[in-house]
Amino acid sequence: YGAKIRAPHALVMTFLFKSGSLREKLKSIAQATYTHSRNLAYFVFTYKGLMALQSRLQGKKIPFHSFFAACIGGWLVFGENNPINSQIIMYLLSRILFGLSRLAVEKGYIPQPKQDPFPLVAALIWGTVLWLFEYHRQTLQPSLQSSMTYLYDDSNVWHDISDFLIYNKRTESK
Numbered sequence: 279y280g281a282k283i284r285a286p287h288a289l290v291m292t293f294l295f296k297s298g299s300l301r302e303k304l305k306s307i308a309q310a311t312y313t314h315s316r317n318l319a320y321f322v323f324t325y326k327g328l329m330a331l332q333s334r335l336q337g338k339k340i341p342f343h344s345f346f347a348a349c350i351g352g353w354l355v356f357g358e359n360n361p362i363n364s365q366i367i368m369y370l371l372s373r374i375l376f377g378l379s380r381l382a383v384e385k386g387y388i389p390q391p392k393q394d395p396f397p398l399v400a401a402l403i404w405g406t407v408l409w410l411f412e413y414h415r416q417t418l419q420p421s422l423q424s425s426m427t428y429l430y431d432d433s434n435v436w437h438d439i440s441d442f443l444i445y446n447k448r449t450e451s452k
Contacts, residue, residue: 280315284362295424313362317355324351364419 288310292303328347333339356363382388410418411426418426 280318281311284314285311291421295421295428310362313360314366317362317366321351321355324354361420365421368419 285307288307292307292310296303296306298306325347328350329339329343332343332347336343356367379388383390407418407422407426408430411423411430415423
C-alpha cells in the first residue's frame, strides 16, 4: 500500500521540483517509496501485535487498546522527524480534525451547522497558508514551500510555452 501511494507522488514531486541527474531522481523516488512502505508495514505490525497482546492479557478488546497501541507504534515508527513521516503526520492530522469535527456534531457536543461550514473552512485555510507563505515562509513544510514558490513566485516570469507545460525555472544550459 505504501508503494502504491508514495511512488506516484514521489515521481511527480521529484520531476517537478528536484534537480539532479535521472539516476539521482530515480534513486530519490525509490528511497521515498521504500521508506513510506517500510514505515507503514512496521506500524501495522506493531499496532496489530500490541492489539493482540492487550486483548490476550485483558481477555477482551477495549477502545483504549487501539489508542495505546497506535501511540506506541506512532512513537516507535513515525517518531523521527523526516520528510516522509512529516507528510504522513500532516495527512493524518487534517483527516483527524475533520473526523473530530464530525464526531463532535454526531455526539451533540456542538450543534449541527445551519449551513455547510466548508466554504468558511476553505477561506480560512487559504487565507492562513498564503499569509504564512508571504510573511513567514520558513514556517511552512518544505514541499509546500516548493509548490507555493512555483505557483506564486516562479509564475511571475514566463519565457515560452515550455514554462507552462514543463517547468518555468530556467537552467544555465537553456
